[in-house]
Amino acid sequence: MDKKALLIIDVQVGMFSDENPVYHGEKLLKNLKQLLFRARATNTPIFYIKHNSPVGKPLEHGTNGWKIHPDLSPTEIDILIQKTTPDSFFNTNLDKELKKQEIKHLILTGIQSEVCVDTTTRRAFSMNYEVTLVTDSHSTWGSEELTAQQVINHHNQVLSWFANTNKTSEVEF
Incomplete structure (x- = not known):
């Protein structure tokens, strides 16, 4: 069985x-x-992916908004990956860290369903990782055109082409 890792994106x-x-x-x-x-x-x-926004944005590096949510505090052995784009692999050391631990299967969660979660899921698939998208453990915001739930449902459906899709209760480690 392939070694797994939990990825928590931008929470x-x-x-x-x-x-x-x-x-x-x-x-x-x-x-x-x-x-x-x-x-x-x-x-x-466990890999925590942290987005670093430009100055004045909610996830500006070093600000309170940039910190991991306190309910999910990392431990000393968890790995933090810093990124500046929606792709958790682009210009980061994520792939290197995963390979170092011989991880082949990624369990993806986080924010924002249609941006960073989507992009990272597709990229991981293209890099030959097995991917499980946890369908009730990613989220977003609604827009004028779609509610947040519609966005989440749509991405759960579309991303099933690139990932296994399971609810939190169904994920096996």
Whole structure:
């Protein structure tokens, strides 16, 4: 069986602002805490991906909004990957760190469904990783055209071409 890792993409304080919080943020945090607990219980490596936004944006490097959400605090053995684009692999050391630990299967979660989660899922597939997208452990915001739930549902469907799709309760470590 291929070695797995849990990837938590951009679950940073700035995504939960009072003015415009991510859709179903509390449910997302609850599901991610379950995944973290099970990953840690099985010694599955955990990778936190942190977006670094330009100055003045919610995820500006070094600001409070840039920090990992306190409900999901990393431990000393977890790996933090810094990125500046939607692709968690582009200009980062993610692939190198995964290969160093001989990881072949990525369990993907996080924010934002149609941007960083989508891009990272497709890129991981193209790099020959087996991917599991946790369908109830990624989130986004709605727009004038689509509700957040519609965006999530659409991406769960489309990304099934690139990943296994499972709910939090179905993920095996």
